[in-house]
Amino acid sequence: MSFDFDEIDAVINARSLAIVGASGKPQKFGSLFTASQLIYGFDGPVYLVNPGETEIMGRKAYPDLKSLPQPPELVCITIPAHRCMAVLRECAEVGVKGVIIMASGFRETGEGGEALEKEAVRLARASGFRIIGPNCFGVYNPRNRLTLLPGYDFSTSPGKVAFISQSGGFSVHVGRLCRGLGIDFSAIVSYGNGADLDESDFLLYFAHDPRTETIAAYLEGVKDGRRFLDALREAASRKTVILWKVGKSEPSRRAVISHTGSLAGSYAVWKGVMRQCGVIEASGVDEICDVLLALKHLGRNPGRRLMLCGGGGGLGTYAADLAEEERLEVPPLEGESWARLREVLDQPGAAVGNPLDIGAPLIPLPLFEASLREAANFPHADMLLFDMALNFAYGLGGEEALEQAMDILLRIKEKSGKPLVMVLYSRAEGLEDLAFEELLRRFKWKLLQGGIPVYPSISRALRAISLVNK
């Protein structure tokens, strides 16, 4: 399919940057964006451009692009829409590879804005540079340390996931949450109205980008339906693709038009296409992150047969109901597997079966290890899922025992060779529980680093497992 890999690659991997509208004034997007690039540490020269300033955040400020010591490969424009064309003409004059236009006030506001947007694209095409946006938060790329509008605290490790988003807010949200989940990106692109480079271009780019294995996308609508379908098919044949499509309802379609000036299209058509191409359909930022986490640790199609474990009988009854809703299987524990667990797990309140109730959120550690090891060995399950009420377990064993329990979980995962999924929550969310929250996050990070995906609820864990099996 027709798209220019090298042109897009040059924008995303730009080696020099100018920020037009850079500012030191707090509460301005221009200030937040400038600070983000400087804190995150763009790997190359960063030129701050503002005709009204001589110094911004301790750095020299230039009046315009022509005054820079060298033409920047990438220009980020953070000034209002009506002043953008003048800057784009300067871009054409000095010669740049790409421009990110952050301002809103284009197609999404009606006819005048649409004309302005078309004019900008015409100029870019005539002058040989590409535009991302307008109405966007830019690009996050850990390799050249370019980041999104408020992405100063994003992960610095390159990864294999690309996220494409029409919403700037969601691109930041996904980036931040994923940092806490140990999921790293090849890039995140917030492309807003997609005036020049659009969803099809980025889909194709990441489909062919050797650094990217998984592509997630938040879409409101598409510019060219036929081209997009072809791009989606091509991307899905090369990579795992996750799609979050909004505009299913009438009020949402209204909002889509006033947000990015897109036409949402018929959801039934979308749904059919996604199914046909083997695209994972997700909904909401949390679900996108949950699916990325499952893909990272379980891979695609890890199997639907679960061995459900918990310390407390209610957990298993509820989990089994949810599993059925998510079309997952909970095969009965029978024969030798049953007999061995029965022998090992001599604990009051325990119930041997699938679901398995070990009797309490934390039991004596040798028993804990032996039981979970046997559970992991159950040959008719593709993975083990353990639901732990951490707060309650803490009351039974204290911090040290819990620390050891985490080591046991990591050992079981390692030795059994079977995926282990953890559900870990604190059971309390008041101000007075903050010390506990710290413990929870520490444990979560430890498990994540050891290859165990951690979810905050059984329903989110099961949904994610179901989705990556589609």
Next chain:
Amino acid sequence: MSFDFDEIDAVINARSLAIVGASGKPQKFGSLFTASQLIYGFDGPVYLVNPGETEIMGRKAYPDLKSLPQPPELVCITIPAHRCMAVLRECAEVGVKGVIIMASGFRETGEGGEALEKEAVRLARASGFRIIGPNCFGVYNPRNRLTLLPGYDFSTSPGKVAFISQSGGFSVHVGRLCRGLGIDFSAIVSYGNGADLDESDFLLYFAHDPRTETIAAYLEGVKDGRRFLDALREAASRKTVILWKVGKSEPSRRAVISHTGSLAGSYAVWKGVMRQCGVIEASGVDEICDVLLALKHLGRNPGRRLMLCGGGGGLGTYAADLAEEERLEVPPLEGESWARLREVLDQPGAAVGNPLDIGAPLIPLPLFEASLREAANFPHADMLLFDMALNFAYGLGGEEALEQAMDILLRIKEKSGKPLVMVLYSRAEGLEDLAFEELLRRFKWKLLQGGIPVYPSISRALRAISLVNK
């Protein structure tokens, strides 16, 4: 319907307590239970009974019930099943009003346990005392300061919600989460196998309890289907009833039998009955708490018409899709309401409509206040829902501006007289974001105290609003 209010009332409001199997040894349920009662501060004499000890946690220990200075009204038995009958005979001898049997090892383990359970009930009925359990975590009652197995940190304020649960773990989980949400209880009863007092008794009790306005229940199965249906109808005609029923799937039904020895019954029948009686069906601990929060601040049937607000276009498009899934309405903003908001909200990136995009997660405060005030005045909406990305808003305004934004939200709720629902999340959950988590929890508590329900995601908020409208 036939049930004895006074007998149940006497057990739940007991004025003296003996703990048989009290222990100071950590990692024992007997120790955790004893510590819980002492820390939470039972309002009356607490007698610790253990023939092997003379002192437990700095208090005198008694060898048996007969040695106590007075017969306790309530006896909690935390020793294994096979030793319970001897204690029950002592209870009969000294004369008590109620017994809570915490141990498992009864009906849920098969024939032998079932016989033991029946024997216990026969003795209790012959001797004039009632049994809660076995296989349970007991009773939480903030008035006499009786608490659940690990309920030492529960709220000390009496409230109007009763929670009945066959699962001990879920009873603790609901209690702790609700403390962080400012939801208080008349009582929580974990009744396990329900050998004597069962779901029907407690439903009827709380239906007639003048302190209780809302009854939530986690049920695995029922002992007497006919009696339960009558009890449910009676309860639902007097109070708001929320039911979480498990055992919908085959693996869950297996787990139900080995957990509390209950028969789950046909889910289709349950579903029909719940609809018929106007019972709210919920699923999962989070959803139970979400519904209780909505009931507290919005009441029953607050209306389905939403005015959706957020700072960022994606929020509204997504929220509108979810609203449709939850059968909620997002009426278009038209006429005078539209014109007034259009005049007030002169902010780049803002989109005036329903959903309303104020342009950024935080905008200059006078604009923020004026816009939300107008939005709250939209006459075709029953409530205002505001989705705030706190972490991003913090980047734009800092802590002081956010503090003022919270005051503005409280003021708008107060002055408009229209319910306001907040969605508040931090956008980051790493260890390094803990300071931010503290801010989030402080703001959440402030809003909750001011009558604004706060949800961690738009999907949970909308689901709760939908459920209380059923």
